[in-house]
Amino acid sequence: MxxxxxxxxxxxxxxxxxxxxxxxxxxxxxxxxxxxxxxxxxxxxxxxxxxxxxxxxxxxxxxxxxxxxxxxxxxxxxxxxxxxxxxxxxxxxxxxxxxxxxxxxxxxxxxxxxxxxxxxxxxxxxxxxxxxxxxxxxxxxxxxxxxxxxxxxxxxxxxxxxxxxxxxxxxxxxxxxxxxxxxxxxxxxxxxxxxxxxxxxxxxxxxxxxxxxxxxxxxxxxxxxxxxxVDTETYRYMDKRESRKHLGLPEDKDIVLFVSDSVNNKRKGFHLLEKAIIKANDSRIMLCSVGKNLNSSLPEVHDFSEVHDEDKLALIYSAADVFVLPALEDNLPNVVIESLCCGTPVVGFNIGGMPDMIEDGVNGRLAKDISAEGLLASLFDVLNNGVSKTSGQISQNARNTYSxxxxxxxxxxxxxxxxxxxxxxxx
Incomplete structure (x- = not known):
């Protein structure tokens, strides 16, 4: 062909x-x-x-x-x-x-x-x-x-x-x-x-x-x-502690990751994530962001800006405790697949192609309400209670599915x- x-x-x-x-x-x-x-x-x-x-x-x-x-x-x-x-x-x-x-x-x-x-x-x-x-x-x-x-x-x-x-x-x-x-x-x-x-x-x-x-x-x-x-040789499970050490990220924080080509694209929902973290008022939470045009009032943000090196991007996914994509409309975002292949659970809304990738409670959470409050409830649930699959299991299942x-x-x-x-x- x-x-x-x-x-x-x-x-x-x-x-x-x-x-x-x-x-x-x-x-x-x-x-x-x-x-x-x-x-x-x-x-x-x-x-x-x-x-x-x-x-x-x-x-x-x-x-x-x-x-x-x-x-x-x-x-x-x-x-x-x-x-x-x-x-x-x-x-x-x-x-x-x-x-x-x-x-x-x-x-x-x-x-x-x-x-x-x-x-x-x-x-x-x-x-x-x-x-x-x-x-x-x-x-x-x-x-x-x-x-x-x-x-x-x-x-x-x-x-x-x-x-x-x-x-x-x-x-x-x-x-x-x-x-x-x-x-x-x-x-x-x-x-x-x-x-x-x-x-x-x-x-x-x-x-x-x-x-x-x-x-x-x-x-x-x-x-x-x-x-x-995705390239499953690049996006794979890697040790969280070693990933953070390589990137210079603290070990004692709950790292919440957001990735989008443009952070301020309203459809991707960063404004709701920002509101959720403000409502959380939790000093344990640290936001990491990948993408251009970040403009945030949060006190603790690590902005990686644009990352075109996929090996580095895989390290960033691996370093996070949870990846959050609160998109209001979306098809089948690559970033969700990438995160899952790295073994990092995903939180988002039950819209578009998100339920194709996220099995609620198994490899992430689908927020019940499309709001900052609904997002925060699911985020806290994953940070405090985890999901039923281990990081290694999340990674293996995703890499089998999206090869x-x-x-x-x-x-x-x-x-x-x-x-x-x-x-x-x-x-």
Whole structure:
């Protein structure tokens, strides 16, 4: 099998998941190439940036186009579309259009791949031209959020318009066109209906599988749940005392760990963790944070800032007593898998893909209430009473569940099944 994996960036949560699948496929003997818009790292084999892969210069197509027709009827200035997306992103996590300056499908070698595996492709994938391509044999879309099957929003914040027509979402009401998501969803439907490319979907979590299967756009496509993987040689159980000694962390503290690309991303819930620790008023607790943009009023915080060295990150997980991710919406966060593989129990809310990974009372706790108080109760429970599995057992179970080899095997079986049964329906 020859696969092209496509992701906008080569860093971040979706990028890490994509890269790990790429490495897993290579380890399994497949030919896998990774395409990202730009390259910021040189440690990934068979990794290409857009200009190197396509032979085309960086995008400037939309910058030369003054107007775009959305849903086949409504005409917008290109700048207006960008302004709507920017404005909507202030009220929801991220909002993206289907338009891009880049033309992945014009790469001369695109027809050589058995499958193009799309990941997080916002601002990189131009839907109208990509899905009109006659050179792409098959697409498998790995969902990292809701954006591929919605009218542009990556997380709904309770809005479920993707099940019908995406009319009037609350996060567009302050923009110049409150009905833009509906029009964008209509455009997606028209584009996919006219495409001859067989499309299938991979969902990382049960939650997102249910969302995609109930969506207007993707409910007709085959959907398979295949979880992310991690390098289980890196993320493994290590002695807590030795890990703390190596990192210069105190032995007499209850270390609570929070990890996110951006600590101040409200969706990740750091503000609730901060409130919980303030309410605890416990001098034993020390917060450690990994990620950019930490701004905390807590008296004792060890800020590791951004950590790109995965060996160091595994040490940080191993040094913690508990990892807390109080996300309000999330798919299948890599950081939870990483923590469990290191044997550190996890506390979070019963949302999204969290219950796929956290077995309440066994390898962590799922807070009953989405609040600082609910979070604190579960945090104290783990710190004071522990969980039923030992750190070694948590690690072994997670490493068996989220290995490279298992993910590559499931991906290959899905690809073979799609070819054999020719599962393909249009929306």
């Amino acid at each position: 020859k696969v092209l994996l496509v992701n906008t960036y080569d860093r971040g949560g979706a990028a890490n998941a994509c890269i790990r699948l790429h490495l897993a496929l290579i380890d399994a003997g497949h030919t896998s190439h990774l395409l990202t818009l730009n390259k910021t790292r040189d440690d990934i084999p068979f990794h290409f940036d857009y200009e190197c892969f396509t032979g085309l210069e960086g995008g400037n197509i939309l910058n030369r186009v003054s107007h775009i027709t959305v849903d086949g009827v409504h005409e917008y200035k290109t700048q207006d579309i960008k302004d709507i997306c920017t404005a909507a992103s202030k009220y929801t996590d991220v909002f993206s259009s289907i338009y891009s300056d880049f033309r992945i499908e014009n790469a001369p070698q695109i027809s050589e791949y058995d499958v193009v595996n799309l990941h997080w492709t916002s601002r990189f994938l131009n839907w109208p031209t990509f899905f009109a391509s006659k050179s792409i044999k098959r697409v498998i879309w790995s969902l990292h959020d809701m954006a591929p099957f919605t009218g542009g929003y990556h997380y709904g914040d309770g809005f479920e318009g993707y099940k019908t027509d995406d009319s009037n979402p609350h996060f567009l009401r302050q923009t110049s066109d409150p009905d833009f998501a509906k029009k964008l969803l209509l455009s997606k439907q028209a584009i996919l209906r006219s495409s001859d490319i067989p499309i299938a979907v991979i969902s990382l979590s049960n939650w997102l599988h249910e969302c995609a299967a109930s969506s207007t756009l993707f409910k007709h496509y085959p959907i398979k749940r295949i979880a992310n993987s 490279y080899s298992l993910q590559a095997e499931k991906f290959n079986l899905y690809f073979d099944d799609l070819k054999k049964n020719k599962l393909y329906r249009k929306p």
